[in-house]
Amino acid sequence: MDEYINTGLIIEDINDPFLILNNDIDKVLIIDDAMDNRTLLSELLMPNHKVFLAKDGAQGLSLACKHTPDLILLDVVMPGMNGHQVIKSLKSDESTFNIPVIFVSSKISPEDEKIGLDLGAVDYITKPFHPPIVQARVRNHLRGQRHKNLLEQLALIDSLTEIYNRRFYELDIKKVWSACNRNETQLSIAMIDIDFFKSYNDEYGHLNGDNALRVVANHIKKQLKRPHDIIARYGGEEFAVILPHTDAESAQRLLSEVCTSVEDLQIAHDSSSISHYLTISVGGASTIPTRDMDHESFLKIVDEHLYQAKAQGRNKVCWRSATA
Ligand SMILES: Nc1nc2c(ncn2[C@@H]2O[C@H](COP(=O)(O)OP(=O)(O)OP(=O)(O)O)[C@@H](O)[C@H]2O)c(=O)[nH]1
Numbered sequence: 001m002d003e004y005i006n007t008g009l010i011i012e013d014i015n016d017p018f019l020i021l022n023n024d025i026d027k028v029l030i031i032d033d034a035m036d037n038r039t040l041l042s043e044l045l046m047p048n049h050k051v052f053l054a055k056d057g058a059q060g061l062s063l064a065c066k067h068t069p070d071l072i073l074l075d076v077v078m079p080g081m082n083g084h085q086v087i088k089s090l091k092s093d094e095s096t097f098n099i100p101v102i103f104v105s106s107k108i109s110p111e112d113e114k115i116g117l118d119l120g121a122v123d124y125i126t127k128p129f130h131p132p133i134v135q136a137r138v139r140n141h142l143r144g145q146r147h148k149n150l151l152e153q154l155a156l157i158d159s160l161t162e163i164y165n166r167r168f169y170e171l172d173i174k175k176v177w178s179a180c181n182r183n184e185t186q187l188s189i190a191m192i193d194i195d196f197f198k199s200y201n202d203e204y205g206h207l208n209g210d211n212a213l214r215v216v217a218n219h220i221k222k223q224l225k226r227p228h229d230i231i232a233r234y235g236g237e238e239f240a241v242i243l244p245h246t247d248a249e250s251a252q253r254l255l256s257e258v259c260t261s262v263e264d265l266q267i268a269h270d271s272s273s274i275s276h277y278l279t280i281s282v283g284g285a286s287t288i289p290t291r292d293m294d295h296e297s298f299l300k301i302v303d304e305h306l307y308q309a310k311a312q313g314r315n316k317v318c319w320r321s322a323t324a
Pocket residue numbers: 160193194195196197198199201205206207208209210213235236237310314
């Protein structure tokens with residue numbers, strides 16, 4: 001079938017890493033049972049976009065989940081699942097909920113258009129369509145979507161350190177907690193606090209304090225190598241680290257290295273009573289999440305261990321033992 005061939009930027013459901021490499025090109029998924037429409041629309045969009053083609057609703061849903069396109073052009077009248085059923089399914093799935101959908105339909109009455117928009121479509125184009133209008137509408141919606149994505153990303157970044165912020169932590173931990181629960185895999189969480197940071201600010205000034213926060217945050221971030229490991233600024237001089245699929249032994253080893261390496265940065269801290277340099281204390285715990293415990297209660301255990309690290313002299317890691 002012609003759509004299964006990767007022609008220029010027209011891509012069907014192929015297992016091709018090329019898709020992941022060209023992130024800067026917007027991806028548009030066309031779901032239409034008529035081959036002529038698929039061809040016409042893809043030719044219109046192909047020069048500027050990466051185009052995926054689906055010949056029915058089921059294939060469209062599977063491509064949408066797999067490739068998370070930036071925009072979907074969706075026919076209404078199709079055999080099997082119609083466009084209304086497809087958009088309902090897209091809107092009920094967390095992974096596809098945010099993808100804007102434009103209906104491209106031969107149902108042209110205002111009532112049809114209203115139904116489409118009420119179902120969550122961002123636009124409604126009637127057939128026969130005018131190519132320049134399709135191109136302009138697609139371009140405008142993609143521009144809006146890019147802007148929205150950018151704002152969403154910025155809302156999850158801490159402006160001082162440019163690492164993730166607490167809001168991202170809250171979103172991520174929920175997902176990771178349930179994924180590790182489902183897969184029965186180990187999850188480790190650490191809370192990191194800079195030692196005597198109040199006196200650092202008092203001694204060197206707030207601007208140097210800000211700079212030290214930036215340096216320490218990004219230094220720790222660099223040491224988290226796995227793709228799903230994250231560090232987030234949890235509050236003032238406190239950072240949370242999430243290490244999915246990581247057991248207590250590995251996590252503790254990693255955080256001990258982090259702890260040592262922060263002191264090795266040799267950021268002078270003359271008013272610290274434990275070192276000449278800026279240091280951190282770390283509390284942590286590991287578990288296979290169960291239904292009996294939520295991540296907030298687990299974080300309290302992590303916090304208790306941070307408290308212990310402080311109480312035991314700072315510049316160290318306290319981890320809940322596996323049997324505790
Ligand atoms: N420069 C700067 N300082 C901050 C920022 N956020 C929090 N702080 C400071 O971090 C300090 C934290 O002080 P404390 O909570 O008393 O803790 P500490 O002095 O580090 O003492 P221990 O944690 O017990 O070792 C406060 O003085 C805050 O003002 C920030 O964004 N920039």
